[in-house]
Amino acid sequence: MKEFRLQPKILFGEDSLDYLKTLEYKKVMIVTDEVMTQLKLTDFITNNLSSSTEVKIFNKVEPNPSMQTIENGLKDFIDFEPQCVIALGGGSPIDACKAILYFAYELYKKLKVNKKVFFIAVPTTSGTGSEVTSYSVVTKGEHKIALADEKMLPDVALLNTVFLNGLPAKVVADTGMDVLTHSIEAYVSTNANPFSSSFAMKSIKLIFENLVAHYNDRKIQGPKENVQFASCLAGIAFDNSSLGINHSIAHTVGAKFHIAHGRANAIIMPYVIEVNTEANRKYFEISRELGLPSDTIEEGKYSLLSFVRILKEKLAVEKSLKDYGVDFEAFKREIPSMLEDIKKDICTQYNPNKLTDEEYVRLLLKIYFGE
Numbered sequence: 001m002k003e004f005r006l007q008p009k010i011l012f013g014e015d016s017l018d019y020l021k022t023l024e025y026k027k028v029m030i031v032t033d034e035v036m037t038q039l040k041l042t043d044f045i046t047n048n049l050s051s052s053t054e055v056k057i058f059n060k061v062e063p064n065p066s067m068q069t070i071e072n073g074l075k076d077f078i079d080f081e082p083q084c085v086i087a088l089g090g091g092s093p094i095d096a097c098k099a100i101l102y103f104a105y106e107l108y109k110k111l112k113v114n115k116k117v118f119f120i121a122v123p124t125t126s127g128t129g130s131e132v133t134s135y136s137v138v139t140k141g142e143h144k145i146a147l148a149d150e151k152m153l154p155d156v157a158l159l160n161t162v163f164l165n166g167l168p169a170k171v172v173a174d175t176g177m178d179v180l181t182h183s184i185e186a187y188v189s190t191n192a193n194p195f196s197s198s199f200a201m202k203s204i205k206l207i208f209e210n211l212v213a214h215y216n217d218r219k220i221q222g223p224k225e226n227v228q229f230a231s232c233l234a235g236i237a238f239d240n241s242s243l244g245i246n247h248s249i250a251h252t253v254g255a256k257f258h259i260a261h262g263r264a265n266a267i268i269m270p271y272v273i274e275v276n277t278e279a280n281r282k283y284f285e286i287s288r289e290l291g292l293p294s295d296t297i298e299e300g301k302y303s304l305l306s307f308v309r310i311l312k313e314k315l316a317v318e319k320s321l322k323d324y325g326v327d328f329e330a331f332k333r334e335i336p337s338m339l340e341d342i343k344k345d346i347c348t349q350y351n352p353n354k355l356t357d358e359e360y361v362r363l364l365l366k367i368y369f370g371e
């Protein structure tokens, strides 16, 4: 039996923050990062909560959150006992909040406590789609681990572009390319279905039409809003189909060489598209939908590759890990351990091509040298 799940409720539009005024919880915990408190983006949340609500802000989430951070957040969660948690930030705070809830529910289970905490996710990047997925990615040492559990699905995803005005261009490039990786991987996944594919295709189109404009001027409303929609659509798509080895490689390379998640995906993307020959027809379908030259399957795939390469240039993304500054000796040394992590990664299962170890090593070297 196949399944397509539509959850959470998605609230969006100029007045979406008014929803917070309707909450009647006595204790609300906000999980976020220090940038959000410095930029006073947390005020958009707290100013809309009832004055009688007791609020606890945990703002210690770092990019690519570590298990230590999750433990610290869990400690605050247990001490405070909120009825509602609000994750505010990019994928890192939202994933950290999900992991805190995951471990809290594990604890409740052990203690035979039946408790549900209401969960609202408010994304401040247009990237991970974490506000609509049941995944959380946490970093343990040099490894990224993806947790997957429906208990981590938010009850409400609250979208508002007010959070996106001060985004640095680099973050828009990284997170926007993460969206494109999600939607392309969801579309070519061997677990894709007509529902997930239509969400994925719409997301690809919105990125194609809006990402560069949003990157060049983060103040223009149309592109900003469309990239936010694209991020959410891609999240729904891949949560229901899967990602692929673009993500498996980005997880391992990102964790070992400290590269932002979206940037790692962006560097890797053309090389993975090239190697995924089993998905050539699907890449062609994407090009046809975008109006790129696609008289034949080969031409369609080539057009998509050209589009991705040009997009990377426009967003100032490095062509290869070498250009990014990764040391070759260190990279070479890590190949055996990277190979193990990539094969174990949750995203590898539904990738169109099943690669041999030799093919993985060849691919990793291509990603390194950019050839």
Ligand SMILES: NC(=O)c1ccc[n+]([C@@H]2O[C@H](COP(=O)([O-])OP(=O)(O)OC[C@H]3O[C@@H](n4cnc5c(N)ncnc54)[C@H](O)[C@@H]3O)[C@@H](O)[C@H]2O)c1
Residues within 6 Å of the ligand: 033, 035, 036, 039, 062, 063, 064, 065, 089, 090, 091, 092, 093, 095, 124, 125, 127, 128, 129, 130, 133, 135, 136, 137, 163, 164, 165, 166, 167, 168, 171, 174, 175, 178, 261, 262
């Ligand atoms: N759960 C999922 O399904 C999923 C999917 C993909 C990636 N991820 C994970 O998400 C994390 C990456 O998330 P991300 O790419 O959104 O980045 P992020 O949350 O790490 O944020 C990147 C930087 O941008 C800053 N920032 C965020 N919003 C801002 C704003 N509105 N204005 C100014 N600065 C802002 C942050 O403070 C941070 O310094 C990684 O850990 C990755 O593995 C999760």
Ligand SMILES: [Fe+2]
Residues within 6 Å of the ligand: 128, 178, 181, 182, 247, 261, 265
């Ligand atoms: Fe991603």
